[in-house]
Amino acid sequence: MKTYLGIDVGSVSTNIIALNEASEVLSSKYIRTNGQPMECIKNAMKEIARDLQNLEVAGVGTTGSGRQLAGIITGADIIKNEITAHATAAIHFYPDTRTIFEIGGQDSKIILIKNGMIVDFAMNTVCAAGTGSFLDHQAERLKVPIEQFGELALTSTKDTRIAGRCTVFAESDMIAKQQFGFSKGDIIKGLCEALVRNYINNLGRGKTLTPPYLFQGGVAANVGIIAAFKKELRHEIIIPRYYNVMGAIGAALLAKDYLEKNGYQTRFSGFEITDVNFVPKTFDCNGCPNACEVIEVTREDTVIARWGDKCGKWTNEISYSPPGYLTEAACS
Amino acid sequence: MKLTFPYMGSTIIYQKLLQLLDHEVIMPPRPTQRTINLGVKYSPEFACFPYKVLLGSYIESLELGADTIITSGGHGPCRAGLYSEIHLKTLRNLGYHVDMIVFDDIYHYPKLFLERLRMIKNHKSFLQLIRAIYTSYQLAHAIDSLQKFMEIKQAYELEQGAFAKAFEIMRQKFAKAANTVKDVQCLQREGEMLFSSIPVHEPPESQKVRIGIVGEIYVVIESSINTGIAALLNKLGCEVTRSLYVSEWVDHALPRFIKKSDTAIIKNSKKYMEMGIGGHEIHNIGHMIHYKEQGFDGIVHLMPFACLPELITQSLIPKISIDLDMPILTLAIDEQSGAANTLTRLEAFVDLVRNHKLQKAG
Ligand code: SF4
Numbered sequence A: 001m002k003t004y005l006g007i008d009v010g011s012v013s014t015n016i017i018a019l020n021e022a023s024e025v026l027s028s029k030y031i032r033t034n035g036q037p038m039e040c041i042k043n044a045m046k047e048i049a050r051d052l053q054n055l056e057v058a059g060v061g062t063t064g065s066g067r068q069l070a071g072i073i074t075g076a077d078i079i080k081n082e083i084t085a086h087a088t089a090a091i092h093f094y095p096d097t098r099t100i101f102e103i104g105g106q107d108s109k110i111i112l113i114k115n116g117m118i119v120d121f122a123m124n125t126v127c128a129a130g131t132g133s134f135l136d137h138q139a140e141r142l143k144v145p146i147e148q149f150g151e152l153a154l155t156s157t158k159d160t161r162i163a164g165r166c167t168v169f170a171e172s173d174m175i176a177k178q179q180f181g182f183s184k185g186d187i188i189k190g191l192c193e194a195l196v197r198n199y200i201n202n203l204g205r206g207k208t209l210t211p212p213y214l215f216q217g218g219v220a221a222n223v224g225i226i227a228a229f230k231k232e233l234r235h236e237i238i239i240p241r242y243y244n245v246m247g248a249i250g251a252a253l254l255a256k257d258y259l260e261k262n263g264y265q266t267r268f269s270g271f272e273i274t275d276v277n278f279v280p281k282t283f284d285c286n287g288c289p290n291a292c293e294v295i296e297v298t299r300e301d302t303v304i305a306r307w308g309d310k311c312g313k314w315t316n317e318i319s320y321s322p323p324g325y326l327t328e329a330a331c332s
Numbered sequence B: 001m002k003l004t005f006p007y008m009g010s011t012i013i014y015q016k017l018l019q020l021l022d023h024e025v026i027m028p029p030r031p032t033q034r035t036i037n038l039g040v041k042y043s044p045e046f047a048c049f050p051y052k053v054l055l056g057s058y059i060e061s062l063e064l065g066a067d068t069i070i071t072s073g074g075h076g077p078c079r080a081g082l083y084s085e086i087h088l089k090t091l092r093n094l095g096y097h098v099d100m101i102v103f104d105d106i107y108h109y110p111k112l113f114l115e116r117l118r119m120i121k122n123h124k125s126f127l128q129l130i131r132a133i134y135t136s137y138q139l140a141h142a143i144d145s146l147q148k149f150m151e152i153k154q155a156y157e158l159e160q161g162a163f164a165k166a167f168e169i170m171r172q173k174f175a176k177a178a179n180t181v182k183d184v185q186c187l188q189r190e191g192e193m194l195f196s197s198i199p200v201h202e203p204p205e206s207q208k209v210r211i212g213i214v215g216e217i218y219v220v221i222e223s224s225i226n227t228g229i230a231a232l233l234n235k236l237g238c239e240v241t242r243s244l245y246v247s248e249w250v251d252h253a254l255p256r257f258i259k260k261s262d263t264a265i266i267k268n269s270k271k272y273m274e275m276g277i278g279g280h281e282i283h284n285i286g287h288m289i290h291y292k293e294q295g296f297d298g299i300v301h302l303m304p305f306a307c308l309p310e311l312i313t314q315s316l317i318p319k320i321s322i323d324l325d326m327p328i329l330t331l332a333i334d335e336q337s338g339a340a341n342t343l344t345r346l347e348a349f350v351d352l353v354r355n356h357k358l359q360k361a362g
């Protein structure tokens, strides 16, 4: 059976999905990255191979912050940024969508769509106050398992305003409110609303947010946040069925589209790669005061990829460069 | 006197001028993370980003033995005109014995300007001074013209890095051998020939993507702190044109009777901004409109951290983007702008621009 694989390697989770020729999802894996992207990718591939008998991989796409690494190991046909990948999947399932909210563990985005195409986007990568890690952190403080976090928020009927501009302020405000005797439910509801307000103010500034709204990313599992969105927008929001693997689906769709349009064959390296020993390592270059942290991947003692150098000194030494692969600025 | 100067663009232009006047020159090293860290450490937190980079760069030049900094001031764009005073104070507080020769606006302080000229002219005659200035001026134009050529054709180079290598070769030749206007012209022709010989694969017109860059002068010109944005866009297959090059910045500062007029560009911006507010905002808005008229496909707007004029430009961009039917991406540049995130945004933006172009073509 012909399948297309999509791999999304983020700092929090690694997701792999398999699509059939009709672009339907056959299997999907969501795994914590735990700082081990390489192992994670291999394990997820093994699981997919086990799940789906006699599958014939016809194309592979990768995305996420570890897209280059994933692309190199698997021999991906396309390596795409996560904004394009997320939007591609969203438009595939909901062609009429106009606004995509995506909140993951480490970053968050707003993508605006018109006529099935991205017209504008914003991405937050520096401020934790608009991402899933903010929630994880607060859940820990309140000693509430993150899975129950959302439900607890729904138990509150009060309006509790928590200062959510910044995680530090939110924390001290939260503690103060706790001492005042607000229930955990009240505080969690306040936190959810603070996150959503913060997210929309930061990323949506100067943009017109038009429904239909789509909400995806790991945080879309949180019913408290969903409720906060509805309240803030005064409108329904759609949670796609595969909300937490949309990036991977997008990557697979893009690979499929690219190969079909050009009539190319896949460059997929085969499932054998799960038994190959890839060794990633990082070192600090001391060629100049930039002190770049260079990442290097070796396969059976040969260096197959490097990146992270600002001047190209290390990347230019090796001939293999996957599609869409880039180095940073040139430096003299 | 061991002279140094601010690091901005191709530094050999200033180096040449000073060397032609027989000065001992300490070349500022190209800004790196260390430069930025030094600058951030000794600057007020909310100083604009170019201020911090320059401070760090001065410190590095002083470490190499420089004792006098030549810079521009006075009627500069926005706060940049006042940088020198605070830079000098900070550097002296840090214990450096340093002087600054600040060239203020020739119209406001003509006497002071002449006095400063006399200081840097050394033992040379005024005629020789003028010749040196004219040579470096031509040099600036020659290098920029090659750079412009490169930032367009590099998008299509077959061998990655070919243009960058050729440019470096030419840069060294200019530094060594461009001592008269004639040398400059000769080398420019050589450079053009070298560049034209680099194999490229140009796609059909309908698939070319042209991106214009606008923004605050320092981050537009200085590739070491804007994550090499032009080269990045080139690698993504886009032609790039910037709103500002060193030579044009020099043109701005020239006396009015020789200056090339940019009033046509500025006039365009009237619709969005009645008058300038100190930076390059009216030029930038004018350039955005001009890019549209020239058939560009997208615009990248660079905004340094804590830059008021560009923050205001940014607030106008949603409207400008709709009016012009043109995708515009604003990138904030500061000491934390990690290249990986910039790359993700740029890649997504280029996808957007390509699709926009395809759709318009129908
Ligand atoms: S810029 Fe190049 S030489 Fe400098 S530290 Fe980075 S990799 Fe090394």
Ligand code: SF4
Pocket: B048, B049, B050, B077, B078, B079, B080, B081, B216, B217, B278, B279, B280, B304, B306, B307, B308, B309, B310
């Ligand atoms: S234009 Fe912006 S960066 Fe330049 S001096 Fe003014 S505030 Fe600073």
